[in-house]
Amino acid sequence: MQDSREDILSRIRRRLGRTAENATTGRAEIEACLGRREQGPRPAAEADRVARFCARSEALSSTVEEVARREDAPAAVARYIAAHDLPRAAVAWRQLVGLDWSGAGLQVAGRAANGDDLIGITGVFCAVAETGTLLVLSGPDTPATASLLPETHIALVPASRIVPGMEEAFTLIRAECGALPRAVNFISGPSRTGDIEQTLVLGAHGPYRVHIVLLRDC
Amino acid sequence: MQIRSMHFKARAGAAAADRALQSKLATAKGLFVDGRRRAVADIDLEATREASRAIRNRAVENLDLWLERFEQEATRRGGQVLWARDGAEICRLVADIARRHGVKKAIKSKSMLSEEAGLNAALEAAGVQPVETDLGEYILQINDNEPPSHIIAPVIHKTKEEVADLFARVHGKPRKTEIGEMTREAREMLRTHFLSADMGISGGNFLVAETGSVALVTNEGNGRMVTTLPKVHVVITGVEKVVPTLEDLATLMRILPRSATGQSISNYFSVLTGVKRPEDTDGPEHLYFILVDNGRVDLLGGDFQDMLRCIRCAACMNHCPVYQTIGGHAYGWVYPGPMGSVLTPLFVGIENALDLPHAATMCNQCGVVCPVKIPLPELMRKLREQQVERRLRPWGERTALGLWAWLARHPSLYALVAKLGVRYLNWLAEGGDRIRVMGVAPSWTDGRDFPAPEGRTFRELYAKRPKT
Numbered sequence A: 001m002q003d004s005r006e007d008i009l010s011r012i013r014r015r016l017g018r019t020a021e022n023a024t025t026g027r028a029e030i031e032a033c034l035g036r037r038e039q040g041p042r043p044a045a046e047a048d049r050v051a052r053f054c055a056r057s058e059a060l061s062s063t064v065e066e067v068a069r070r071e072d073a074p075a076a077v078a079r080y081i082a083a084h085d086l087p088r089a090a091v092a093w094r095q096l097v098g099l100d101w102s103g104a105g106l107q108v109a110g111r112a113a114n115g116d117d118l119i120g121i122t123g124v125f126c127a128v129a130e131t132g133t134l135l136v137l138s139g140p141d142t143p144a145t146a147s148l149l150p151e152t153h154i155a156l157v158p159a160s161r162i163v164p165g166m167e168e169a170f171t172l173i174r175a176e177c178g179a180l181p182r183a184v185n186f187i188s189g190p191s192r193t194g195d196i197e198q199t200l201v202l203g204a205h206g207p208y209r210v211h212i213v214l215l216r217d218c
Numbered sequence B: 001m002q003i004r005s006m007h008f009k010a011r012a013g014a015a016a017a018d019r020a021l022q023s024k025l026a027t028a029k030g031l032f033v034d035g036r037r038r039a040v041a042d043i044d045l046e047a048t049r050e051a052s053r054a055i056r057n058r059a060v061e062n063l064d065l066w067l068e069r070f071e072q073e074a075t076r077r078g079g080q081v082l083w084a085r086d087g088a089e090i091c092r093l094v095a096d097i098a099r100r101h102g103v104k105k106a107i108k109s110k111s112m113l114s115e116e117a118g119l120n121a122a123l124e125a126a127g128v129q130p131v132e133t134d135l136g137e138y139i140l141q142i143n144d145n146e147p148p149s150h151i152i153a154p155v156i157h158k159t160k161e162e163v164a165d166l167f168a169r170v171h172g173k174p175r176k177t178e179i180g181e182m183t184r185e186a187r188e189m190l191r192t193h194f195l196s197a198d199m200g201i202s203g204g205n206f207l208v209a210e211t212g213s214v215a216l217v218t219n220e221g222n223g224r225m226v227t228t229l230p231k232v233h234v235v236i237t238g239v240e241k242v243v244p245t246l247e248d249l250a251t252l253m254r255i256l257p258r259s260a261t262g263q264s265i266s267n268y269f270s271v272l273t274g275v276k277r278p279e280d281t282d283g284p285e286h287l288y289f290i291l292v293d294n295g296r297v298d299l300l301g302g303d304f305q306d307m308l309r310c311i312r313c314a315a316c317m318n319h320c321p322v323y324q325t326i327g328g329h330a331y332g333w334v335y336p337g338p339m340g341s342v343l344t345p346l347f348v349g350i351e352n353a354l355d356l357p358h359a360a361t362m363c364n365q366c367g368v369v370c371p372v373k374i375p376l377p378e379l380m381r382k383l384r385e386q387q388v389e390r391r392l393r394p395w396g397e398r399t400a401l402g403l404w405a406w407l408a409r410h411p412s413l414y415a416l417v418a419k420l421g422v423r424y425l426n427w428l429a430e431g432g433d434r435i436r437v438m439g440v441a442p443s444w445t446d447g448r449d450f451p452a453p454e455g456r457t458f459r460e461l462y463a464k465r466p467k468t
């Protein structure tokens, strides 16, 4: 194993004409590049971030309902579930179980999802206006399975956590988490495939539906 | 994967005569080409291409240093970085990992390197059941391990009727013909595998040096399953896939999905770093990166270094008139279309893929759409030059070219031969404007007509021009 590593790296060095001197300048260059974290060209940001986020989400086949406060979320989720004739039981991130779900007639368990759960309710770390994308991070209270295994994914998105682009999302992770968590998942609408005759089908291996409850005053 | 690139001519000929194939390709082309055109309208395309080119160049030009940095960061977060010189070494490393962790079943999200290495056969030989989970790759696997014909739409050559027959036969369920229902059936078959596998194998769209992460793009969600559920995750990727920072990732993610499928963003984009933390409820406990050479290192510092920028988006084949006529199988190895016409000879040997650099009209559609500005026709031309230098072209062609060169150095003789040539071609056209059978080179007109010359040579017309 060690030989392959040495062999590959030494051939790369030889082909790049690596010498002791240019290794020093090269290292300085990569440090500078990592320090600069230069951004590429970006589309003009729209003034109304929330409107942009909602419009892009809908373009990706997600649905959006706006409510004012966190406490309004259970009733909104219950409305969605009733309208789509879905079961009234769900798994949710642990940080969300404190909301009054039973008051809205729903049974919500705070745990990771398994293959049998049909609805997963999550929050977001933040959301991206440019593309209508939800960002979820893995962690003890934010299992990745909740947004992946169930057929329906419902996400509560505080308006204040909508950032313009992916760049700001990464900046926010660096600022609030330090290092990256195990999984940073950008989710843009329900899972899909176009493999058979390039015909778009929603619901491949992940959710068939993504519903966003936008929390306007949060 | 077995190399069949030397049989290009015969297979391309058969494919060119296959009308059903072309109608499938035409539909897909429409979707991909229109989709891309619409999707790039809302970004500054040229600036983004230029930035993407610069990012990939920056990585490739200091590749050793970036890889060392990546290795250091990935290791610090609990990943183990392994290196493979070729396909055989990939297979050996993966089989070793499987043995170490007592793996019986491996779920796979699409990896072109796994195709290069023929990994599935090796896994089976090692007593591990490999399960492809990308819908297209799954269809190919249950169809007796058929090779893919496109790098992002692997079953572009199949109709839904063919898939319906296959599912009915293999799944043993009533035949379905509605694509949504067929997809659900495959989802249900694969769910049980997702939940019972002990190892996940994925490719990697990018490696991030800053954080030691792998970035993975999928639409179906299978990439997330493969990297979340099993206790072991193995990433197999080429050494050239490294990029410096997360900001670079953000730039490339503006251009990759747009170029590939015409999406402004893919459904799932995951940046994965290290193993499951002690308090986490999900994620793999063991993470391995296999960084692969398999011919890539030899491209550094030479005529073909530009090719290492490739981000495998498939825009070049979607826009290629040759690919659109013959599909992917004719190219005979993992990579079809213009990028395959360059990569295949470089990876499997120029002498094993003599026709591929000639499988082009040099229209440069590929070069124009390539998101990292790889001058594909230019690289094909360089490969042609190497064939001539290494005397790999057939005797007849070499003689003809020698003759032409000699003629071109003798202007009056050249004029005479051109004049006779034009008369000859006009005679072949029998007074019409097309030549149905080219007398001296009949295979030229096997699948097409040759336009007849207008009547006079350029020199004759030039001599007759009104003097001002």
Ligand code: SF4
Residues within 6 Å of the ligand: B309, B310, B311, B312, B313, B314, B315, B316, B317, B339, B366, B369, B370, B371, B372, B373, B374
């Ligand atoms: S050569 Fe360019 S267009 Fe073709 S797959 Fe690679 S990046 Fe895409």
